[in-house]
Amino acid sequence: xxxxAQLRIISALVEHKPGVLFRITNLIRRxxxxxxxxxxxxxxIPGLARMTFTMFSDYGQFDQVIKNxxxxxxxxxxxxxxxxxxxxxxxxxxxxxxxxxxxxxxxINYIETFRGNIVDVSPDTxxxxxxxxxxxxxxxxxxxxxxxxKEVARTGAVALSRVMAYEEATARW
Amino acid sequence: MSGAQAVVExxxxxxxxxxxxxPGGGNLPIYDVLYDRQNLGHTPRDCRVIRHVLVRHEQSAxxxxxxxxxxSGRVGVCMATSGPGATNLMTGLATAYMDSSPVVAIxxxxxxxxxxSDGFQEADxxxxxxxxxxxxxxxxxxxxxxxxxxxxxxxxxxxxxxxxLVDIPKDVQQAExxxxxxxxxxxxxxxxxxxxxxxxxxxxxxxxxxxxxxxxLAGGGVKIANAYRELQAFAELLVAPVVTSFMGKGVFxxxxxxxxxxxxxxxxxxxxxxxxDCDVLLVxxxxxxxRTTGKIEKFCPNTKVIHIDADKAEIGKNYKMPIISLVAxxxxxxxxxxxxxxxxMMGRFRALWVKRVQExxxxxxxxxxxxxxxxxxxxxxxxxxxxxPTKAIVTTEVGQHQMWCEQHFPVIEPRTFISSGGLGTMGxxxxxxxxxxxxxxxxxxxxIAGDGSFQMTENSLATSIEEQIPVTVVILNNxxxxxxxQWQRFFYKRRYSAVHLGxxxxxxxxxxxxxxxxxxxxxxxxxxxxxxxxxxSPVTTVIDVPISPEENVVPMLPPGAGIKEMIIG
Numbered sequence: 001x002x003x004x005a006q007l008r009i010i011s012a013l014v015e016h017k018p019g020v021l022f023r024i025t026n027l028i029r030r031x032x033x034x035x036x037x038x039x040x041x042x043x044x045i046p047g048l049a050r051m052t053f054t055m056f057s058d059y060g061q062f063d064q065v066i067k068n069x070x071x072x073x074x075x076x077x078x079x080x081x082x083x084x085x086x087x088x089x090x091x092x093x094x095x096x097x098x099x100x101x102x103x104x105x106x107x108i109n110y111i112e113t114f115r116g117n118i119v120d121v122s123p124d125t126x127x128x129x130x131x132x133x134x135x136x137x138x139x140x141x142x143x144x145x146x147x148x149x150k151e152v153a154r155t156g157a158v159a160l161s162r163v164m165a166y167e168e169a170t171a172r173w
Numbered sequence: 174m175s176g177a178q179a180v181v182e183x184x185x186x187x188x189x190x191x192x193x194x195x196p197g198g199g200n201l202p203i204y205d206v207l208y209d210r211q212n213l214g215h216t217p218r219d220c221r222v223i224r225h226v227l228v229r230h231e232q233s234a235x236x237x238x239x240x241x242x243x244x245s246g247r248v249g250v251c252m253a254t255s256g257p258g259a260t261n262l263m264t265g266l267a268t269a270y271m272d273s274s275p276v277v278a279i280x281x282x283x284x285x286x287x288x289x290s291d292g293f294q295e296a297d298x299x300x301x302x303x304x305x306x307x308x309x310x311x312x313x314x315x316x317x318x319x320x321x322x323x324x325x326x327x328x329x330x331x332x333x334x335x336x337x338l339v340d341i342p343k344d345v346q347q348a349e350x351x352x353x354x355x356x357x358x359x360x361x362x363x364x365x366x367x368x369x370x371x372x373x374x375x376x377x378x379x380x381x382x383x384x385x386x387x388x389x390l391a392g393g394g395v396k397i398a399n400a401y402r403e404l405q406a407f408a409e410l411l412v413a414p415v416v417t418s419f420m421g422k423g424v425f426x427x428x429x430x431x432x433x434x435x436x437x438x439x440x441x442x443x444x445x446x447x448x449x450d451c452d453v454l455l456v457x458x459x460x461x462x463x464r465t466t467g468k469i470e471k472f473c474p475n476t477k478v479i480h481i482d483a484d485k486a487e488i489g490k491n492y493k494m495p496i497i498s499l500v501a502x503x504x505x506x507x508x509x510x511x512x513x514x515x516x517x518m519m520g521r522f523r524a525l526w527v528k529r530v531q532e533x534x535x536x537x538x539x540x541x542x543x544x545x546x547x548x549x550x551x552x553x554x555x556x557x558x559x560x561x562p563t564k565a566i567v568t569t570e571v572g573q574h575q576m577w578c579e580q581h582f583p584v585i586e587p588r589t590f591i592s593s594g595g596l597g598t599m600g601x602x603x604x605x606x607x608x609x610x611x612x613x614x615x616x617x618x619x620x621i622a623g624d625g626s627f628q629m630t631e632n633s634l635a636t637s638i639e640e641q642i643p644v645t646v647v648i649l650n651n652x653x654x655x656x657x658x659q660w661q662r663f664f665y666k667r668r669y670s671a672v673h674l675g676x677x678x679x680x681x682x683x684x685x686x687x688x689x690x691x692x693x694x695x696x697x698x699x700x701x702x703x704x705x706x707x708x709x710s711p712v713t714t715v716i717d718v719p720i721s722p723e724e725n726v727v728p729m730l731p732p733g734a735g736i737k738e739m740i741i742g
């Protein structure tokens with residue numbers, strides 16, 4: 001992989017039916033990319049789904065995968081999304097086992113800083129819901145390692161391209 | 174009607190004349206309907222009776238459908254049962270996929286309520302075929318079958334033609350329901366190619382007209398788009414030489430004064446050397462295969478490359494930086510380019526370049542080196558060109574004989590040369606020849622073969638006899654896997670590993686055992702009379718031509734070398 005390898009995002013609008021996800025992931029697999037995250041859900045148009053993939057790749061290979069995905073019969077539209085020009089969000093559930101009760105106020109303080117919610121509490125564990133861009137979630141998980149991190153479940157990034165920036169819009173006309 | 178009846182009626186409505194197939198537990202209902210049609214005259218009015226060609230191995234069914242498609246430009250259809258029947262199709266589908274050939278494969282599947290339980294003769298065919306087809310269907314209701322079948326033919330034949338697989342569970346074949354046959358299908362995510370962008374066409378026309386040393390590289394895409402006439406007219410208007418890839422062989426008559434023959438690993442040495450000297454290279458319908466370009470980083474570094482292709486994923490895939498690219502049908506693009514040129518755009522006068530190109534012209538020699546009492550591989554191919562009429566269809570297998578054909582068998586008429594270029598499938602040529610013969614019963618069909626390749630699908634001899642599809646197989650028999658041996662000779666210090674095939678079988682006796690004509694020839698005269706007799710024979714002829722195992726295909730571009738760095742001999 002070349003020097004310009006980085007985490008890249010693909011957003012695809014596809015027919016919501018069996019086999020479509022398989023065809024797309026099969027293309028990505030053929031290029032030996034590891035899918036970092038994947039999120040699928042119904043789109044705004046009935047019968048269509050929006051899929052968001054993230055993966056590490058260089059630009060050339062990524063561009064080729066996008067073209068190949070675009071060629072698939074069931075893919076309505078596909079676009080690469082750059083962080084700068086897209087809204088990217090992810091949700092994670094993080095289970096902690098903080099140990100000594102004295103540390104709890106400290107943890108809760110951090111959770112508030114990250115605008116997380118405690119969604120489950122047991123005598124030994126706390127489960128926190130935190131959402132935001134993937135970097136923020138990484139930061140929270142790193143922090144949580146100091147407080148008895150037990151389990152993490154992440155949804156994977158979902159992303160939409162931003163409304164065209166003002167400058168771009170005016171430059172066009 | 175039943176699902177099976179719907180399947181057959183769909184084939185009839187598509188105008189399918191022949192299905193190459195093999196029955197089994199998973200597709201019995203479809204074969205039962207074929208029995209109705211063929212033996213009881215149940216074919217609907219206005220539809221012709223579909224001919225079924227019983228193969229001896231499903232791989233050959235796919236190759237026959239592929240050969241039929243390549244010879245005719247129409248969709249070829251093959252059929253197999255579930256499990257092993259369907260898995261045997263895969264090599265054939267992959268072959269068609271790589272060379273962009275429209276094939277529809279219909280496979281039986283275990284009943285839908287058994288799918289996923291490892292039932293007898295169950296294989297995940299839809300999953301398996303995903304990488305070697307444009308699309309796969311698995312209709313689960315009888316009422317879905319007509320739409321599915323219509324869509325399968327539509328997808329296989331449009332844009333970049335490729336195989337499509339329809340996998341039908343046995344219970345769906347058996348179930349009864351009301352069905353309606355749609356007249357067309359709509360895929361919102363898959364639309365026909367748009368017309369070429371006129372602005373880009375203008376830019377291309379201007380660039381190539383003002384070029385000093387232009388060359389046109391035509392690939393298999395020109396054949397698929399049936400754009401031979403346009404290509405020739407455009408090349409003549411521009412007075413620009415035309416080189417082809419191996420898949421493009423035949424899209425431009427190789428005896429034309431502007432033909433530079435084939436380029437690539439075993440292309441003409443002079444053409445390969447001339448190529449980097451051109452200032453503008455117009456590439457139409459070629460994907461810059463590594464076999465065509467040599468090491469892509471060393472390919473024409475100082476040339477402006479223009480790339481026209483029907484598949485946008487080909488733009489920038491292998492050749493990264495075309496100065497202009499156009500996603501378009503080759504016929505339409507060339508048509509518009511011709512119009513631009515005829516509209517009076519002024520071109521350069523290129524007398525020097527044309528003179529130089531014509532000095533480089535590859536004049537196919539049909540003279541013999543010796544007295545004709547012994548035939549080498551190259552001489553056999555040269556003589557075959559002399560004895561086989563230009564309108565005849567020639568298929569090849571894969572290996573040395575195939576590359577000798579590239580070098581020494583000029584193709585004059587389009588769709589008369591059929592070979593597995595992309596996948597390089599040994600065993601393709603003979604079944605493809607049978608498929609081609611059904612598509613074009615009016616012309617003689619020849620399979621130029623090697624002894625290794627022919628043994629991969631030689632059981633198709635039974636099909637050719639029983640179904641009365643006479644073709645001629647010419648085996649260049651060196652008792653070796655010649656091309657592999659050549660690589661071992663050049664690149665592995667003559668350490669010949671597993672390439673000796675020995676003297677078995679005796680191909681003459683083998684042919685006779687099947688009821689075909691077998692003949693062994695050693696001299697040019699014998700070859701000529703064997704070809705003449707075979708062309709008139711009502712049964713298939715196998716001509717065994719013993720040649721030396723030491724002969725090489727030269728010149729050769731070693732793997733990883735740039736286009737200029739050929740091994741001469």
